[in-house]
Amino acid sequence: MVDDDRVFKALADPTRRLLLDLLFAREGRTLTELESEVTMSRFGVAKHLKVLEEAGLVVTRRSGREKLHFLNPVPIRLIHDRWIDKYTERHVTALVDLKTALEDEP
Amino acid sequence: MVDDDRVFKALADPTRRLLLDLLFAREGRTLTELESEVTMSRFGVAKHLKVLEEAGLVVTRRSGREKLHFLNPVPIRLIHDRWIDKYTERHVTALVDLKTALEDEP
DNA sequence: AAGTTAGGTGACCAAAAGGTCACATGTCAA
DNA sequence: TTGACATGTGACCTTTTGGTCACCTAACTT
Numbered sequence: 001m002v003d004d005d006r007v008f009k010a011l012a013d014p015t016r017r018l019l020l021d022l023l024f025a026r027e028g029r030t031l032t033e034l035e036s037e038v039t040m041s042r043f044g045v046a047k048h049l050k051v052l053e054e055a056g057l058v059v060t061r062r063s064g065r066e067k068l069h070f071l072n073p074v075p076i077r078l079i080h081d082r083w084i085d086k087y088t089e090r091h092v093t094a095l096v097d098l099k100t101a102l103e104d105e106p
Numbered sequence: 107m108v109d110d111d112r113v114f115k116a117l118a119d120p121t122r123r124l125l126l127d128l129l130f131a132r133e134g135r136t137l138t139e140l141e142s143e144v145t146m147s148r149f150g151v152a153k154h155l156k157v158l159e160e161a162g163l164v165v166t167r168r169s170g171r172e173k174l175h176f177l178n179p180v181p182i183r184l185i186h187d188r189w190i191d192k193y194t195e196r197h198v199t200a201l202v203d204l205k206t207a208l209e210d211e212p
Numbered sequence: 213a214a215g216t217t218a219g220g221t222g223a224c225c226a227a228a229a230g231g232t233c234a235c236a237t238g239t240c241a242a
Numbered sequence: 243t244t245g246a247c248a249t250g251t252g253a254c255c256t257t258t259t260g261g262t263c264a265c266c267t268a269a270c271t272t
Contacts, residue, residue: 005120012118013260014111017189024193032218044261046219065218065269073193080186080194083123087130087179088186119230123258138248150231157229171239171248 003056004083007075010055015040016048018055023071030066109162110189113181116161121146122154126163129177136172 010016015038022037023029035045049069052058056075061068116122121144128143129135137155141148155175158164162181167174 007142008114008123009118012114015260017114020193030218040260041262042219043221043263047260067219071193076190080190083185084182084190087126087177087182121230136248146230147232148249149233149251153230173249 003075004079006055007041007057007079010051011076013051016052017047018046018072019052020071023058027070028061028068030068034069053102083103109181110185112161113185114162116163117182119154119157121150122158125151125154125158126177129164129175133176134167134174136174140175156190 007055016036019034022034030047031042031046034049035042038045049058057072059070059072061070123138124144128140137148137152140155141151144151155164157165163178165176165178167176
């Protein structure tokens with residue numbers, strides 16, 4: 001899925017994950033507000049927010065001259081459901097087998 | 107967490123996710139075997155496998171001149187538990203609130 | 213109306229990432 | 243022991259990414 005790729009790439013940057021954390025703690029923040037919590041210029045933050053928005057992880061609402069940012073957990077939910085589940089919910093036995101295989105090494 | 111960062115970055119590339127899928131389908135494959143399933147030179151695949159290994163997503167075992175690759179789902183489980191859960195398990199109401207807020211827009 | 217505040221754009225740069233290749237090492241097989 | 247096979251390494255190149263800045267528009271304030 002092409003969309004998944006954008007989400008994974010958006011999540012790959014620590015600053016962007018921090019921005020998501022900030023929005024998780026309190027939604028509806030403006031760019032300036034977010035900038036003040038990060039050691040980066042406004043332009044850098046704006047770029048990161050754009051990436052998050054294009055990945056669908058953040059949605060925005062304009063209010064006068066301000067732009068309010070909201071977290072959208074749906075894309076994370078989607079990659080969770082159709083990708084991560086696969087690797088985490090099954091194969092406890094496979095894991096044990098691997099451990100055994102490694103322990104057999106000299 | 108610094109380790110999380112390596113995992114997220116490792117997951118950001120579609121070729122690497124494909125390699126994980128291939129190992130998920132059948133573990134213990136060699137580099138040459140994996141190379142044959144991907145439109146990329148052996149060197150490219152080797153680089154990707156190294157990234158996956160350094161992120162802990164793949165573990166290897168040497169067998170003669172071959173290097174066998176195994177999937178390790180533990181790091182995915184970890185980011186699932188301490189990061190993704192946070193965004194997916196709660197806040198159904200927050201989501202509804204957001205939807206309402208957006209619908210109020212002109 | 214004038215100044216201030218919030219945000220957007222495009223140019224620009226440095227660093228990192230993705231990919232290939234020539235070459236080198238180690239291992240198996242005849 | 244010779245040749246083929248599996249993999250590792252470092253140089254190298256191109257594209258992408260992360261970040262800043264100068265400059266612009268739009269909206270609030272007084």
